[in-house]
Amino acid sequence: MRNQFKFIIIIALLVAILVTHLFTGTFSLTWTDLLNILTNQASADVRLVLFEFRMPRILVVLVCGAALALSGLILQVISKNPLADPGIIGVNAGSGFGVVLFITFISGSMSQHLYALPLMSFVGGLLTVLIIFFLSFIGGAFKSNIFILIGIATAMGVTGFVYVFTSVFDETQMEMLNRYFAGNIWGDTWPFVYISVPYILIISLFVFFRIREMGMLNLDDEMLTGFGMNVNKEKIILIVLSAMLSSLAVSVCGAISFIGLIAPHISRMLFGQNMKILFFSSLLIGSVLLTAADLLGKLILAPAIIPTGIVVALIGGPYFLWLLMRARQI
Amino acid sequence: MILEAKGIKKSYGNRFNRTEVLKGIDLDIEKGEFVSIMGASGSGKTTLLNVLSSIDRVSSGHIFIEGEDITAMKDKKLANFRKNDLGFIFQQYNLLDTLTVKENILLPLSIRNMKKGEVERQFETVANELGIHELGGKYPNEISGGQQQRTSAARAFVHQPKIIFADEPTGALDSKSASGLLNKLKQMNINSRSTIVMVTHDATAASYSSRVIFLKDGLVYSTLRKGERRQEEFYKEIMSTQSVLGGVGVES
Numbered sequence: 008m009r010n011q012f013k014f015i016i017i018i019a020l021l022v023a024i025l026v027t028h029l030f031t032g033t034f035s036l037t038w039t040d041l042l043n044i045l046t047n048q049a050s051a052d053v054r055l056v057l058f059e060f061r062m063p064r065i066l067v068v069l070v071c072g073a074a075l076a077l078s079g080l081i082l083q084v085i086s087k088n089p090l091a092d093p094g095i096i097g098v099n100a101g102s103g104f105g106v107v108l109f110i111t112f113i114s115g116s117m118s119q120h121l122y123a124l125p126l127m128s129f130v131g132g133l134l135t136v137l138i139i140f141f142l143s144f145i146g147g148a149f150k151s152n153i154f155i156l157i158g159i160a161t162a163m164g165v166t167g168f169v170y171v172f173t174s175v176f177d178e179t180q181m182e183m184l185n186r187y188f189a190g191n192i193w194g195d196t197w198p199f200v201y202i203s204v205p206y207i208l209i210i211s212l213f214v215f216f217r218i219r220e221m222g223m224l225n226l227d228d229e230m231l232t233g234f235g236m237n238v239n240k241e242k243i244i245l246i247v248l249s250a251m252l253s254s255l256a257v258s259v260c261g262a263i264s265f266i267g268l269i270a271p272h273i274s275r276m277l278f279g280q281n282m283k284i285l286f287f288s289s290l291l292i293g294s295v296l297l298t299a300a301d302l303l304g305k306l307i308l309a310p311a312i313i314p315t316g317i318v319v320a321l322i323g324g325p326y327f328l329w330l331l332m333r334a335r336q337i
Numbered sequence: 338m339i340l341e342a343k344g345i346k347k348s349y350g351n352r353f354n355r356t357e358v359l360k361g362i363d364l365d366i367e368k369g370e371f372v373s374i375m376g377a378s379g380s381g382k383t384t385l386l387n388v389l390s391s392i393d394r395v396s397s398g399h400i401f402i403e404g405e406d407i408t409a410m411k412d413k414k415l416a417n418f419r420k421n422d423l424g425f426i427f428q429q430y431n432l433l434d435t436l437t438v439k440e441n442i443l444l445p446l447s448i449r450n451m452k453k454g455e456v457e458r459q460f461e462t463v464a465n466e467l468g469i470h471e472l473g474g475k476y477p478n479e480i481s482g483g484q485q486q487r488t489s490a491a492r493a494f495v496h497q498p499k500i501i502f503a504d505e506p507t508g509a510l511d512s513k514s515a516s517g518l519l520n521k522l523k524q525m526n527i528n529s530r531s532t533i534v535m536v537t538h539d540a541t542a543a544s545y546s547s548r549v550i551f552l553k554d555g556l557v558y559s560t561l562r563k564g565e566r567r568q569e570e571f572y573k574e575i576m577s578t579q580s581v582l583g584g585v586g587v588e589s
Contacts, residue, residue, distance in 0.1 A: 222435065223444070230431040232392050233502075234445055235420025237412065280435045 076293020079267025105131020190316010265323030483514025
């Protein structure tokens, strides 16, 4: 009963954020506009703002926040490490590398290559995780902690490569890259909704059917092996799903970190350890966090817009420190 | 004969730095036996248990369970074999905090889609035998360590495996809870004719079994059988063998 209550509050919060998001911005909408839209009497520019600008952006942010949170939850479960985050295992760095390759070799205007940029970003992120993944098998058996360590090292190496490329960039190219690393939601039109949202939903459904296995991964590997579970295979499947989720999200949203770390944490604090509840609450809280960050970025310095990724980092950084303090790690 | 091991060797490390933990072990275990494996730290007893129970692969040698060579089995078949024919108890209770005692016990059955009535019946049987029936609705953090380990034991027995492997099952228990658990294990061993292979460094725990195998430096050093003797006498003999081995040291 109490959990239901918490869920209702979170959903109400999410709805409030979404509604505020719809109405505010450079072009403010009013309730009359909404009424007009519902009765099909709205002017063309109101319809344009609502359907072509606000709606796709909100959808992308909503679903990508959920994807990042779920990706983080999976990684934390399989590594038995509450500090795991898709950014840590090189997804952001790899995607950034894809973006750099795009700017270096394809460049030109974004409108000419609408899908090339997110595609390269996606492939870059996914490839990096898979490389890290195979590297972590070199010692024989797959160990999640080694995986995370190799991930951190590889992410650093890849980031280094990114900056080697930037030495030949001109100003416009540099600006594009910075926009990516600041976590600008660049994919805020309908085509980006079509290339990200459906796939994220499908992958999340796959994860949903592995909730029981995710819950059981809390047990020692020997015990699970004793139960007849192929522990390595389970972990591999989950890592690939997690990498796909975060790569997809990052490829349309830019390098956003911390959501994957914070959302599962808040979920655990609110709801405890039940994996099924954690699955849904992480999705919701991820959505709340990213939409809230996007909204704040739009409102704080209006009419200037702060990149969403930076808002997330501004909130996420101090929160992370507070978490560490609370665990008496500092 | 339910378990037969021939010339088992196991080494760890790379080719520059190899440590041979098991140096050629032969072993026969009859159906319904309760066997303890003892030895000092580093004598290879946990490694032996891990390879016997197929959790780890041998470097060379063969292990037959009911005549079937598990060292030659493919991963998938091996996983199925573990699921159906083996039960495990570890020093850590390995219970899921989010599940009740009953749900934890039924975990091995929930993986194999059994009929509900059958599942209930199995639960009734093991939970009654291990004296934790009335705890079914509680969560692991609401019960004592001894009760948690009995839950863990019930989970190992619930699917009626052919062999139970126990690695230091009493390692984290006080002596009263430990003897409670061992009495239950022995009772299960007699009543259900299940075979138990237990690794322990505790002579008291070993005295509950019918045979004790001592390992030293990766080889079988000696074997003691309880026979018709009383448990106290058996205990004394285990103690004296252990002191000859010099393995009374602290163990993790």
